[in-house]
Amino acid sequence: MKPSPETDTLLARRTFLSRGIAGLGLLGLNTLLNPRLFAADGAVKPLHHPAKAKRIIFLYQAGGPSHLETFDYKPKLAQMHGQPMPESLTKGQQIAQLQRQKLVCFGPQHGFRKFGKSGQEICELFPQMGSVADDVCIIRSLWTEQINHDPAHTIMNTGSIIPGRPSMGSWIFYGLGSESEDLPGFVVLLSSGLGGQMQPIAARQWSAGLLPSRFQGVKLNSIGDPAPYIRNPAGVNATLQRDSIRAINQLNRIQDATLHDSEIQTRIAQYEMAFRMQTSVPKLVDMSDEPRSVLESYGAKPGDGSFASNCLLARRLAERGVRFIQLYHRDWDHHGGLKRGMELKAREVDRPTAALISDLKQRGMLDDTLVIWGGEFGRTPMSQGGDGRDHHIKGFSYMLAGGGIKPGITFGSTDDLGYAAEDNPVSVHDFHATMLHLLGIDHTRLNVKFQGLDVRLTGISGEVVKDILT
DSSP states (O other), X not given: OOOOHHHHHHHHHHHHHHHHHHHHHHHHXXXXXXGGGGSOBOSSOSOSSOOSXXXXXXXXXXXXXXXXXXXXXXXXXXXXXXXXXXXXXXTTOOOSTXXXXXXXXXXXXXXXXXXXXXXXXXXXXOHHHHHTGGGEEEEEEEEOSOOSHHHHHHHHHHSSSSTTOOOHHHXXXXXXXXXXXXXXXEEEEXXXXXXXXXXXXXXXXXXXXXXXXXXXXXXXXXXXXXXXXXXXXXTOOHHHHHHXXXXXXXXXXXXXXXXXXXXXXXXXXXXXXXXXXXXXXXXXXXXXXXXXXXXXXXXXXXXXXXXXXXXXXXXXXXXXXXXXXXXXXXXXXXXXXXXXXXXXXXXXXXXXXXXXXXXXXXXXXXXXXXXXXXXXXXXXXXXXXXXXXXXXXXXXXEEEESTTBOTTEEEOEEOTTSOSEEXXXXXXXXXXXXXXXXXXXXXXXXXXXXXXXXXXXXXXXOOOOXXXXX
């Protein structure tokens, strides 16, 4: 008897459901036997050389912290306060809002002290960061190419000002994969300061760009639900949610078998990750298991959206295998009111930054976690409006700790007035090359083909800064 069209349809549905259930049952069994089945593998296999670091926590101070009130003391600039800036330094140089204005030296607005056995000079506003001076390396000779915020963020994050390039977190996630079974490999957190500057941070700063979109950063909210739709709607329980995702992804797999589209694979992975995050993320942000002494050391009040709470959350993300964790803390753009503004910023970041480094060290995690503190550029040694500093790209400072970084040293320097990197200048590409090197990646070999060219984080330049490595 020849089957009717209705019978064919029924058989097709039964075949789909039986095969789908069998396949998903096997997938579920494999997941139980091998929980890392869903963890993303990296493109760099094996590593190009032994790694010193497994993960990165980047404490990104958005707006441009003044190196002259953080890590780069200039007594000569203090002596010349109020005097004309030497034209030999500034003539023909790129200056932002001070262009065609009278350039006057603006001395350091706060004092500096020597900290630790290493005697590193750090602004007295940051005594807690000074307390870990023997664990950190201060680079005083960074320079960058872009003098306005958005393009400066873009080159610091992607190594290029061309839109659509992958962020450094995406490159690292792509290269190394993820160690986490139920959290994204690249997580972003945002916080704002007491000064009230709410400069936007564009989502493209953590974009995967031309890489598959599964490698983009996932922004978690610091206040309220950590992610949209993390809770099931009324009437939907975990079993129903799981069954729905299984059915959707079986359809996605059928489509992928035909089209072989990496974005379909991303869709499948993200559905599965989103389901697991519904369980893992609430546990991640539940700080009830943290001792009071730890909360106090960070100055954290969980759920308040502060930099301190995000630093503690960063440690918890690192413990759970997240590869790249980036904390954006805004409110550093001090065109005016610098002295008071720096006091507010120090109040927000000094204690939690030091607590994070100490906490990681106490847990045995600092050795393989690279902690980075810095922004998109520095500030001018010249006054703006009498009590502020303009954007500055010729020389600024970063602080690094752990993950193969030589502790208790200061590397590089700017000139006597803090205007330009003079000794051992470090470009953004040098910084990226060094960061990748610590993770076991040769920056010249981490690339993808795009429009006939090999695209990489460091472009066509970049040298590893070997003198700061253990």
